[in-house]
Amino acid sequence: MPHLNIKAKEEMTYDAIVIGSGISGGWAAKELCENGLKTLVLERGRDVKHIKDYPTASKHPWEFEFGGKLPLEKQQEFGRRGARVHESTAHFWMKEGEQETVQEKPFQWTRGYQVGGKSLLWARQTQRWSDLDFEGPARDGYAVDWPVRYKDMAPWYSHVEKFSGIAGNKDGLAQLPDGEFLKPFDLSCVERHFQKVIAQNYENRHLIHGRCAHVTEPQDIHTQQGRAKCQHRNLCNRGCPFGGYFSANASTLPWAERTGNMTLRPHSVVHSIIYDEAKGKATGVRIIDANDMQFYEYYADVIFVNASALNSNLILLNSISDRFPNGLGNDNGLLGKYISWHNYRGQISGRSEDFQDTMSTGKNPSHSYIPRFRNLYKQETDFLRGYAVGFGSSSRAVQFSREGVGAELKANLFDRKLGPWWVSGWMQGEVIPIEQNHVRLHESLKDKYGIPQLVLSCDWTENDDKMVADYMEQMTEMFEKAGFTQINARDSGAAPGSDIHEMGGVRMGHDPKTSLLNKWNQLHHCKNVFVTDGACMTSTATQNPSLTYMAFTARAANYAVEELKKGNL
């Protein structure tokens, strides 16, 4: 029997384990496998193979059995949100009951439980941070100082951008460093006009092309991945048969697989990380197989935690040992605390009655963007930090009347006219991480796998309310200067989390007393465990976060490989 056990243990042993196969897990897998590490990638959901598992990708509107609506029984599988789930993407939504939580305060937690995670569903906007962001906590006295600066990250931003394919324009802005860009998507007549109006009226405010993970000019590296030019279908969330946008499924995972070093294990719900006190490090990962509900253990020298921000918190909190009774690496009691996200509450819409002799053709899968302009170089307002703005005015509305019945109704349906250009803006505000905003394990409630339920306890603060008010005021002024009409600025009042940018809880920092991770994303107290998804974020800045997770992951993975070679892990 001992002999058998040893053999079994060998079969369960890899060089590295990556928990999660989404946007950051995919990058960990790619970098580790390319460096020759036998890597096990654990994913709690089912497998989704590029193209093959995009069942609705090429469906025309008339090919949906119920016009896109789901049958009632299917709607019910998604709980209260069911009526809004469209048949075209329903297979990428988490079903009700898969992972119950306790919402001590309302929090909308969106999860993508399949291979590729939310990289199939993301908005694909990718902006670099600048030192105005990395130095934010130190300058303004919140959270802790970031242990990295832009110069540490810049080469890794370049590394991930070249491979992913980022469309953008070199704008030369200090607050939003330029990257390795493919040609940007076009701006519409209205966006060009708004760009001019903003430039004429404001210092430090700029409307630029959105920077997004779409291949607009395929380079060798994209062709090698089997990806082609974005075809402007605007059906990204169904999965793209052209690989026109970056997803783990189209890009990093098949790349990792091709090395022959990756083993992908779907249906693997991670329970905890195994810590060996004698060795003073983590030795493996304990999972529950979602099909047979049995425990399995896998072993490796290095473990990457990329389960998505809140799940990475959950896994560490649930990794209990004599050495770490409060969760892995959690000597200071800060694990799960300083959760933060982005404030998307501010919204504005209107229309432009100008440019009636122009229109757009085709479709724009991106939009334009106004980088943060508040409190850039010094504190200027009665709230800390600021917000970026997503701005969209890609096309003119198509209008037709639905009046009447019979021949009159039919004539109306065919009488389609070009309406005004719609304009809309949405706020992407920095939320200041505070200790009270936290997640923790519930003392008794468990999910269907027997894993403790996560208690979500996050709320807005006065800083967020003030920022929303400022957004509405400033955007209204900018819209008025541009001559837009029917301007409607509002506070959506949405719950935290609806931005799908939750971050923190396992923050990076210089000091083990006040942070969980060091500047290489290693747990201070368990050096062979790396956390490189949203959980590692010390502050949130205003940028869409995925690109920064990718850069952190690639950087940490290459560091881990070097440290392994040196025998330090």
Place this chain on the structure above:
Amino acid sequence: MMVLPGCGPEEDQEVGHLYKNLALDNSQKQTLKSLVDTLLPETDTKGGLELGVDRFLDKLLANCYDVETQESFIKGLDSLEHSAKSSFELSFFEADRNSREKVLLKMNDEEKIEEKAFFDLSKELAVLAYTSSEYFLTNFTNYEMIPGGYDGCVPVPEEPFKI
């Protein structure tokens, strides 16, 4: 339903197999057909019946709406029939187009909540079915699955052009 070659998680392929229909008697079936024909008749373009709008309504209501909505829809069909009988002593489907339109438009009355709801739902779903049909989208709009590009600012072309 189009199933892509060799694709799809099991649960997805279930969609489109056995679906339910509304429990309609023959008279109600006739009324439904006639309702669609009244809303969207054949003119110089195809009518709703030729595009299967009646079958779509039946299928959509039977599978995607709760029993309450289904029952009030069937009640609405009965009201149409009843109204036709009392006005013209004919079944709704036997009445001429003009009379059918009159009977139908009587239901478009804010005062009669249930009848108004029936009128609005029937029309909304019929218009949805018609305007998302292959016939409508490919012949009368600029629908393209693969536009290939995006120009943000071009002159509006001379009429006629499709939008």
